[in-house]
Amino acid sequence: xxxxxxxxxxxxxxxxxxxxxxxxxxxxxxxxxxxxxxxxxxxxxxxxxxxxxxxxxxxxxxxxxxxxxxxxxxxxxxxxxxxxxxxxxxxxxxxxxxxxxxxxxxxxxxxxxxxxxxxxxxxxxxxxxxxxxxxxxxxxxxxxxxxxxxxxxxxxxxxxxxxxxxxxxxxxxxxxxxxxxxxxxxxxxxxxxxxxxxxxxxxxxxxxxxxxxxxxxxxxxxxxxxxxxxxxxxxxxxxxxxxxxxxxxxxxxxxxxxxxxxxxxxxxxxxxxxxxxxxxxxxxxxxxxx
Numbered sequence: 001x002x003x004x005x006x007x008x009x010x011x012x013x014x015x016x017x018x019x020x021x022x023x024x025x026x027x028x029x030x031x032x033x034x035x036x037x038x039x040x041x042x043x044x045x046x047x048x049x050x051x052x053x054x055x056x057x058x059x060x061x062x063x064x065x066x067x068x069x070x071x072x073x074x075x076x077x078x079x080x081x082x083x084x085x086x087x088x089x090x091x092x093x094x095x096x097x098x099x100x101x102x103x104x105x106x107x108x109x110x111x112x113x114x115x116x117x118x119x120x121x122x123x124x125x126x127x128x129x130x131x132x133x134x135x136x137x138x139x140x141x142x143x144x145x146x147x148x149x150x151x152x153x154x155x156x157x158x159x160x161x162x163x164x165x166x167x168x169x170x171x172x173x174x175x176x177x178x179x180x181x182x183x184x185x186x187x188x189x190x191x192x193x194x195x196x197x198x199x200x201x202x203x204x205x206x207x208x209x210x211x212x213x214x215x216x217x218x219x220x221x222x223x224x225x226x227x228x229x230x231x232x233x234x235x236x237x238x239x240x241x242x243x244x245x246x247x248x249x250x251x252x253x254x255x256x257x258x259x260x261x262x263x264x265x266x267x268x269x270x271x272x273x274x275x276x277x278x279x280x281x282x283x284x285x286x287x288x289x290x
Contacts (some may be wrong), residue, residue: 044113045234045249051109052172052241055137058103059171060245068160071099073144073179087123088131095133095178096144112136112174114233117224134199135225138175141189142182142265143243143286164289166244173255174238176201176225182259182284193259197229202259204232204252243286258283 062071074095080087082094084101097110110132111118118130143163145155163169173180177200184191190198192205197212205211206229214229216222232238232252240255241247265285281290 041114041234045239047113048174048234048239049247049249051112052137052239052247053245054104054106054109055097055100055172056241056245056247058100061103062100063160070143070158070160071096072147072157073139073141075099075147081125086121086126086129088121088126088133090123091125096139097132097137097178110136112233112239115174115224116227117221119221133178135176135221135228136174136178137172138178138180138200139172140170140182140284140286141179142262142284143169143171144179158286163243163286165286167242167246168283168290169243169286170240170255170258170283171243172241174203174233174240176203176228182262182265182282191259192256199225201225201229202252202256203228203238204230204236205256206230207232207236208253208256255283 059071063069074093076093078092080091082088082098084098084107088095088098107130111130115135117135119134121127121129121131143158145157147157176198179189180200180202181189181191183193190196190200192200192202194200195212197206197214206214206226214226216226234249237249237251238255239247239249259282261282262280262284264280265282265287281288283290
């Protein structure tokens with residue numbers, strides 16, 4: 001029989017074979033997607049550590065220029081423009097990220113890539129521009145107190161020589177606000193060990209026993225903060241830069257427990273002087289050899 005009259009046979013997948021292939025793909029996706037997500041978060045955590053190291057280096061340069069004194073957490077001034085070129089919240093305050101800005105000249109390092117929420121300015125000079133006073137990085141108020149002449153502070157500026165254990169003293173960290181306090185030393189600054197949720201929260205504290213509940217208002221900011229508060233910024237933890245110049249990741253529970261130890265972190269609020277005994281052995285306390 002001529003070839004042109006021979007029946008052509010075709011081969012196709014059966015329904016069962018297609019279902020098996022789809023099932024295999026689904027299983028692989030279920031296995032690989034969390035791996036990919038973890039890899040992405042690992043990259044963000046590394047980028048965050050780089051940000052902290054750059055800011056830490058900027059602090060070290062600032063300290064050398066200002067008689068080995070750490071910068072304040074904020075300063076009230078009407079001098080314009082601010083170091084980074086625009087006002088964040090009002091026309092009378094610079095925050096610590098603005099104060100150290102001249103030493104690294106990068107807005108990008110002020111923002112954690114794993115922070116899901118970025119605030120934009122609400123005054124004319126910063127309208128539409130991102131600001132980093134919340135939901136990004138915060139400083140340990142024990143190292144960066146508000147200036148002593150401010151009504152909110154009776155704590156003097158901290159000298160490098162006063163820091164007893166730089167390699168284990170917290171300086172800058174992933175945070176809910178621009179400044180973080182272990183306990184209630186400062187008027188207007190809620191401690192991370194407080195009994196109610198505030199914007200001065202420690203990322204990941206919400207998952208710890210005895211933590212105050214978070215009330216979600218349903219807004220973008222509220223959704224982002226709830227996740228940050230409950231899960232932590234990076235793998236149920238946060239990145240921290242230390243006073244000696246290194247930075248690393250720590251579990252939220254460890255940072256929180258160090259804050260709970262800070263029952264006496266070396267301040268006498270009545271006269272603004274440091275205590276001589278420095279009793280509290282805490283990584284938040286720059287005045288103890290913890």
